[in-house]
Amino acid sequence: MFFELLKTVVDQYTKELPFVVYRKPKETSVKAILQEDSDIRYVKDFTESGFVFAPFDSQEPSVLMQSDTNMSEDYFPQFKTTFELGNSVQVNQSRKALHINLIEKGITHIKQGEFKKVVLSRKVETECVTSPIDLFQKLLDTYRNAFCYLWYHPKIGTWLGATPEILLKTENQEFTTMSLAGTKKYVADKSPEWGNKEFEEQQLVTDYISNVLQNSVSNLNIGERESIRAGNLWHLRTKLTGRIEKGNLASIVKALHPTPAVCGLPMESAKDFILGNENYNREYYTGFLGELNIKSEKDRTSNSRNQENKAYRSIKNTTTLFVNLRCMQLKGTNAQIYVGGGVTQDSEPEKEWRETVAKSKTMLQVFAID
Ligand SMILES: C=C(O[C@H]1C=CC=C(C(=O)O)[C@@H]1O)C(=O)O
Numbered sequence: 001m002f003f004e005l006l007k008t009v010v011d012q013y014t015k016e017l018p019f020v021v022y023r024k025p026k027e028t029s030v031k032a033i034l035q036e037d038s039d040i041r042y043v044k045d046f047t048e049s050g051f052v053f054a055p056f057d058s059q060e061p062s063v064l065m066q067s068d069t070n071m072s073e074d075y076f077p078q079f080k081t082t083f084e085l086g087n088s089v090q091v092n093q094s095r096k097a098l099h100i101n102l103i104e105k106g107i108t109h110i111k112q113g114e115f116k117k118v119v120l121s122r123k124v125e126t127e128c129v130t131s132p133i134d135l136f137q138k139l140l141d142t143y144r145n146a147f148c149y150l151w152y153h154p155k156i157g158t159w160l161g162a163t164p165e166i167l168l169k170t171e172n173q174e175f176t177t178m179s180l181a182g183t184k185k186y187v188a189d190k191s192p193e194w195g196n197k198e199f200e201e202q203q204l205v206t207d208y209i210s211n212v213l214q215n216s217v218s219n220l221n222i223g224e225r226e227s228i229r230a231g232n233l234w235h236l237r238t239k240l241t242g243r244i245e246k247g248n249l250a251s252i253v254k255a256l257h258p259t260p261a262v263c264g265l266p267m268e269s270a271k272d273f274i275l276g277n278e279n280y281n282r283e284y285y286t287g288f289l290g291e292l293n294i295k296s297e298k299d300r301t302s303n304s305r306n307q308e309n310k311a312y313r314s315i316k317n318t319t320t321l322f323v324n325l326r327c328m329q330l331k332g333t334n335a336q337i338y339v340g341g342g343v344t345q346d347s348e349p350e351k352e353w354r355e356t357v358a359k360s361k362t363m364l365q366v367f368a369i370d
């Protein structure tokens with residue numbers, strides 16, 4: 001039962017042992033991976049199987065949790081009354097000024113030709129007395145279309161999130177990725193009205209992804225651009241699909257992380273600007289996380305003329321990685337929520353600030369529900 005799964009996770013947390021509990025978008029199955037010791041294991045070459053937790057800075061290693069104990073239970077989300085948070089959250093004026101300054105500096109560097117786009121972010125700190133497990137359950141109830149998770153390692157920390165962005169999904173050789181960028185607030189019964197700034201910042205991501213993949217994948221297909229809802233926000237999204245060569249996963253992940261949806265363009269100069277100017281360490285925010293090389297059996301029926309109809313089994317290998325957005329880190333009773341947004345030459349600093357406020361509500365919302 002789901003309750004048993006949560007109880008096992010609580011016991012693991014009390015014993016200060018590593019675990020991750022998560023649910024994929026639109027699924028009911030909640031999975032938990034529990035590690036028996038508190039060692040930190042790292043991904044070496046992406047041929048391993050387990051759950052990856054990778055930082056923004058790809059020079060730093062990706063943590064791998066492997067399944068000493070695997071659990072999976074169905075959970076049917078409950079409808080919760082959510083409250084419109086409005087502008088009830090107090091604005092810290094000095095933090096606002098710091099972020100606006102950072103955005104202005106980013107725009108200046110763009111105008112000087114150093115880069116075309118940079119994603120700039122900040123931390124929102126707030127008190128939180130709700131237990132991580134309760135917060136996780138609220139994420140499951142509130143964000144059914146998101147990848148919801150609670151991840152813990154005693155030597156690293158406690159992270160929670162509900163992300164709308166797939167970094168890479170593979171089933172054997174078939175893959176899907178997406179370009180997700182551009183943000184508008186969700187208003188009931190209204191379609192989002194996109195401007196050139198959003199179209200441009202999202203197109204940069206689509207072009208970048210198709211460029212970096214072009215020579216290493218086959219059958220690359222770029223889908224139609226669409227508007228998708230993520231909680232109280234709208235985004236622009238384009239799906240890209242194709243085929244990758246066997247054994248090529250590590251190089252595809254390396255090519256995709258970080259995309260200009262979380263870093264910028266050109267990647268290196270935008271990343272240098274972020275590391276040198278954001279004034280805090282993103283750690284795992286805008287990194288990626290999820291299942292790596294999970295093997296399962298797949299039943300197939302052969303309809304070949306010369307054979308009888310017979311079922312046979314084949315092994316399916318899947319990887320499902322998400323970008324770590326709309327997330328927070330818990331440190332005792334302190335919650336640190338991470339939010340950012342894409343800055344281009346057309347950005348208006350005040351609007352960019354408001355966008356980060358709107359994004360912070362994805363996490364703040366779960367503190368506000370019963
Ligand atoms: C960097 C974040 O969002 C990215 C994903 C979607 C839309 C974005 C934007 O409109 O700027 C960002 O690229 C974040 O949520 O912290």
